[in-house]
Amino acid sequence: MSLDQADPAALPATGPAPRKVGRRGGGAADRRVRGRRGGRWWTPWLFLAPALILSLYFKFIPMVNAVTMSFQEVQPYLGNRWVGTDNYSTVLQSHGFREAVWHTIVLAVGQTFGAMALGFALALLMEGQSRRLGFVRSAAFLPVVVPMAVVAELWRIMYHPTGDGMLNSILALAGMGPSGFINDPDTSMASIMVTGIWRGAPYDMMIFLAGLTSVDRGLYEAARVDGASRWQRVRHVTVPGLRSVFSILFILAAIRGLRVFTEVFLLTNGGPNGSTEVVMTLIYKLGLEQNRLGVGAAGAVLLFAATLILTIIVQLLRRRESK
Amino acid sequence: MSESTETALGLTESRSIGGRILKAVVYLLVLTMFAGPLLALLVGAFGDIKDPTQLSIVPSGFTLENFDIAFDQGVLKYLLNSFFVVGFGLLLQVSVSVLAGYALARKVFPGMTLAFVAILATLMLPEEILAIPLSVVLADLPVVHFNLIGTLAGMIVPLGAWGFSILVMTEFMKDVPRELEEAARIDGAGDFRIFAQIILPMCKPALGVIGVFGFTMIWDQYLLPLLVATDSSSYTLPLALRTLRIDPAVTPGVVMAASLLALLPSVIVFLFFQRSFVSGLSSGALKG
Numbered sequence: 001m002s003l004d005q006a007d008p009a010a011l012p013a014t015g016p017a018p019r020k021v022g023r024r025g026g027g028a029a030d031r032r033v034r035g036r037r038g039g040r041w042w043t044p045w046l047f048l049a050p051a052l053i054l055s056l057y058f059k060f061i062p063m064v065n066a067v068t069m070s071f072q073e074v075q076p077y078l079g080n081r082w083v084g085t086d087n088y089s090t091v092l093q094s095h096g097f098r099e100a101v102w103h104t105i106v107l108a109v110g111q112t113f114g115a116m117a118l119g120f121a122l123a124l125l126m127e128g129q130s131r132r133l134g135f136v137r138s139a140a141f142l143p144v145v146v147p148m149a150v151v152a153e154l155w156r157i158m159y160h161p162t163g164d165g166m167l168n169s170i171l172a173l174a175g176m177g178p179s180g181f182i183n184d185p186d187t188s189m190a191s192i193m194v195t196g197i198w199r200g201a202p203y204d205m206m207i208f209l210a211g212l213t214s215v216d217r218g219l220y221e222a223a224r225v226d227g228a229s230r231w232q233r234v235r236h237v238t239v240p241g242l243r244s245v246f247s248i249l250f251i252l253a254a255i256r257g258l259r260v261f262t263e264v265f266l267l268t269n270g271g272p273n274g275s276t277e278v279v280m281t282l283i284y285k286l287g288l289e290q291n292r293l294g295v296g297a298a299g300a301v302l303l304f305a306a307t308l309i310l311t312i313i314v315q316l317l318r319r320r321e322s323k
Numbered sequence: 324m325s326e327s328t329e330t331a332l333g334l335t336e337s338r339s340i341g342g343r344i345l346k347a348v349v350y351l352l353v354l355t356m357f358a359g360p361l362l363a364l365l366v367g368a369f370g371d372i373k374d375p376t377q378l379s380i381v382p383s384g385f386t387l388e389n390f391d392i393a394f395d396q397g398v399l400k401y402l403l404n405s406f407f408v409v410g411f412g413l414l415l416q417v418s419v420s421v422l423a424g425y426a427l428a429r430k431v432f433p434g435m436t437l438a439f440v441a442i443l444a445t446l447m448l449p450e451e452i453l454a455i456p457l458s459v460v461l462a463d464l465p466v467v468h469f470n471l472i473g474t475l476a477g478m479i480v481p482l483g484a485w486g487f488s489i490l491v492m493t494e495f496m497k498d499v500p501r502e503l504e505e506a507a508r509i510d511g512a513g514d515f516r517i518f519a520q521i522i523l524p525m526c527k528p529a530l531g532v533i534g535v536f537g538f539t540m541i542w543d544q545y546l547l548p549l550l551v552a553t554d555s556s557s558y559t560l561p562l563a564l565r566t567l568r569i570d571p572a573v574t575p576g577v578v579m580a581a582s583l584l585a586l587l588p589s590v591i592v593f594l595f596f597q598r599s600f601v602s603g604l605s606s607g608a609l610k611g
Contacts, residue, residue, distance in 0.1 A: 041433075043514050044426040048438055051423035051489055055441060058457065058481035059448045061465060065456035125349055127330040136350045138597065140357040145593040145600075147543040149561035150582040153568060154364050157575050160375040166363065202357060203604075210605040212331070220331065230332055238331040259451035262545040266565060280451055287455035288550070296455045304452045311447070 066304075069297035080294075087298035096274070096282060097299065104278040107193060107264075108257025114197040116249055119204025124234065126205070127212050137209070141202045148199070152266035155195045156182070159267075182268050185275035192267055192276055196260070204249055211245035212238070244318075251314045258307055279303050361586075368583040372576035389580035396573065397555065398581050401563040405542065405585075407475055408559055412482040412541045413534065419483045420533055421526070424492025425518050429504065446486040450546050457481070458550045477551035478559070482541055488533035491603070495529035496522055531599035535592055539600075542589045560585040 070087050072080040091097050126137050143151065158166045159181035171177030181191040215238060223233045239246075261280035264270065270277035270285070279299060287296030363380050368390075370383045377383065426432075427439060450457060461471045461481075471477030499522055507517050523530075548559045555566065564585060568578050593600055 044430040044432045044435070047422045047426035047430075047514075047518070050419045050483065052438065052441060054419060054480065054484040055445045055486075057460065057464065058484050059445045059453065060441075062453040062456035062460050063448055065459060066453065069456060069459075122353065124330075124332050125353070127332070132350075136353060138594070140353050142361055142590060142593075143357055145539050145589045146361065146586045147545075147561050147589060149543075149545055149564050150364075150586045153564050153578055153582050154360055156568070157367075157375045157378050157578070158360060158363070160378075162376060164376040166376075166378045198357070198360070206601060206604055210601070215331075234331050259449060261451050265545075280454075284454065288458065293455055293459070300452050300455055304448075307452070308447065 063304075066297045066300050069294055070301045072294050074293035074297075083294070087294045088302075090295050091298045091302065096277065097279075099274065100277045100279045100282040103189065103276060104258060104260065104280075106189060107196070107260055107276075107278060108254055110190075110193040111196040111200060111257055111260075112250065112253035114193060115200030115204050115253060116246070118197060118201035119249075120208055122201060122205040123208035123212060124238070127209060137205075141206060143199045144203045144206075146199075148262040149266060151195065151199055152263050155191075155198075156267060159183075159191055182276075183272055185273045188268055188272060188276045192264060195263055195267065199263075200253065204253075207245060207249055208242065211242045215241035247314070247318055251311065254310060254314075255307055258303065258310070364579050364582060364586075367576055367579035369580075370576060372579065373574045375575045378575065378579075389574075389576040390584075392573070392577045393567075393580045393584070396567060396570070396577070396581075398560070398563065398567075398584060400556075401558050401560040401581075402584055404475060404557065405559040405561070405588075408478050408544075408548070409538060409541045409588075412479045413537050415479060415483045416485050416488055416537050416541070417530065417533060420485070420488035420492045421523060421530070422518075423489045424496050425522060427489070427493040428496035429499075429522065442486050442489050444486075445484055446490075450481070450550075454546060454550060457547075461551060472551055473553035473557055474551070475557055478544070478548045478557075481547060482537075482544075485537070485540075488537060491533050492526065492529055495526055499525045528599070528602075531596060532603040535596040535599045536603040538592050539589045 069080070071082060071084060073083045073086075074080050122140065126133055126140070160166065160168070161178070161180045161183045162168065163172065163178040165178070165181075167181065168178040171179060179187050182188045219237045219241075220233055223237055228236065259280055260278055261284070264276055264278050264281050265284070268276045270281045280303070283296045283299045283303070286292045286299065359380055363378050366380060366382045367378050369385050369387070370377075371386055371388075372378060372383075423442065427435070427442070458472070461477050463470060471480065503521055503525075504517055507521050512520070543561070544559070545561055548557075548562045552558050552562060555563065558566070560581065564578060564581055567573050567581055
């Protein structure tokens with residue numbers, strides 16, 4: 001999994017945390033605090049130093065650099081030249097970038113909803129406690145822990161565009177195909193989406209399963225007594241009970257979707273004919289292949305802004321909802 | 324949780340013959356959908372596959388030839404690079420996280436909120452977005468002026484700044500009872516002894532969570548190694564798969580063999596530590 005998927009996973013979890021920290025400082029705790037202040041004032045900073053230094057070097061300095069570079073023409077050996085907002089207008093006016101933004105949104109939305117819908121269905125089907133279920137669940141979960149690079153190579157071969165390719169022969173059984181999959185501009189986007197859903201759905205399934213354990217069982221029985229059908233039970237008991245899980249998964253998946261890179265890079269690298277170019281593959285090409293670091297940085301800053309805005313909006317919505 | 328095991332669909336507790344058949348069909352379908360491609364990979368790695376059209380779930384002979392060729396192509400070297408990166412990366416990540424977690428969970432000090440917010444902020448800054456400036460920083464680290472491009476160290480050091488594990492450790496360390504710490508302090512133990520001999524041993528479950536999570540995350544890394552590696556001598560195995568595939572002399576069977584080697588470690592770790600892994604998933608997503 002891009003258990004890289006793990007790191008945004010911490011985002012919503014951390015919402016209330018800083019407040020907790022603030023609260024602990026004050027009031028009745030003070031006496032106790034003074035009592036256990038064993039070391040010197042700098043002891044905690046000593047413990048924090050590695051984390052802070054590494055974050056400074058590999059997160060904050062690059063972030064500041066991204067912002068400054070985005071206003072400069074970056075010229076190795078010649079010194080950088082300040083160009084104001086030129087890079088931003090270059091990026092925003094370029095047809096390629098707008099296309100890439102559109103592709104990114106389509107992919108993010110498609111994968112998010114596809115994986116959530118499938119994951120929810122799987123979770124409903126596999127809820128329960130028998131041992132055999134545990135086996136099926138673990139097997140279904142495997143795609144998440146397989147490195148993305150392997151997933152991409154595997155699916156490339158499965159997507160082989162001739163009639164006797166693996167997926168095409170399955171399509172043939174259903175009387176369809178053959179499809180060009182990632183080699184055909186009409187289907188390339190959908191193919192990448194399917195791969196993403198295959199890898200994302202089990203992850204969502206696991207989160208839904210964890211959420212399902214907290215749904216009140218009594219409500220199911222009550223619903224049954226009231227003569228509710230299965231579908232009605234899911235609609236009126238399960239879905240409302242999982243509302244917060246849905247919204248959390250949505251944020252995670254949407255943010256992950258905006259910065260999609262590896263699967264596109266490996267499956268199509270933006271092709272065929274630019275039909276799958278996403279923001280990150282474009283930035284990679286601009287910055288590291290064409291050496292237009294300033295323009296690439298401007299694109300990255302815009303992507304960051306979009307992620308930030310999305311996070312803030314969703315956080316605000318959630319806060320309002322919980323009031 | 325109550326004794327009742329009623330589920331939303333009521334599918335799993337159905338005992339009628341129809342229900343059982345339905346269950347079996349559903350689970351078989353799920354298995355085919357998600358485990359099927361991986362089975363094809365397994366069959367492909369040990370099979371005689373010269374052409375992408377021969378990929379199938381049905382085994383076609385058994386041979387180790389693919390692995391032989393893969394090793395001739397330097398896969399062992401890439402595998403060792405990957406192990407090196409995951410070993411030292413994980414060591415760094417876990418050490419950084421437990422140290423920072425200790426300060427954030429067990430201490431109250433001026434500037435603490437600031438430190439906490441800084442750690443939180445790192446979560447907002449994933450490599451993908453920072454790729455370009457990160458590669459510039461790695462080529463010339465500010466102040467110390469090291470060039471990490473082309474070195475395995477360049478793939479390892481940035482892994483230390485991973486907010487997720489710091490937050491998991493902080494949350495967990497908050498729950499260690501104060502009394503233990505106070506008793507140790509009265510006995511004259513300093514901060515570092517309290518950290519190493521009291522708090523840390525109590526945090527084994529959390530160490531498991533961040534260890535397993537960190538392992539799978541680092542093993543899956545693609546962009547960071549891609550930014551850092553300059554030639555095949557510093558490729559990690561996931562990175563090398565693409566080079567293998569592009570080589571016209573290499574058959575899909577060989578790519579599958581190398582892929583199998585690239586996925587085994589994280590799958591094994593997952594299967595052995597499922598419990599930690601799943602609790603990491605939910606601690607990441609379900610709090611709040």
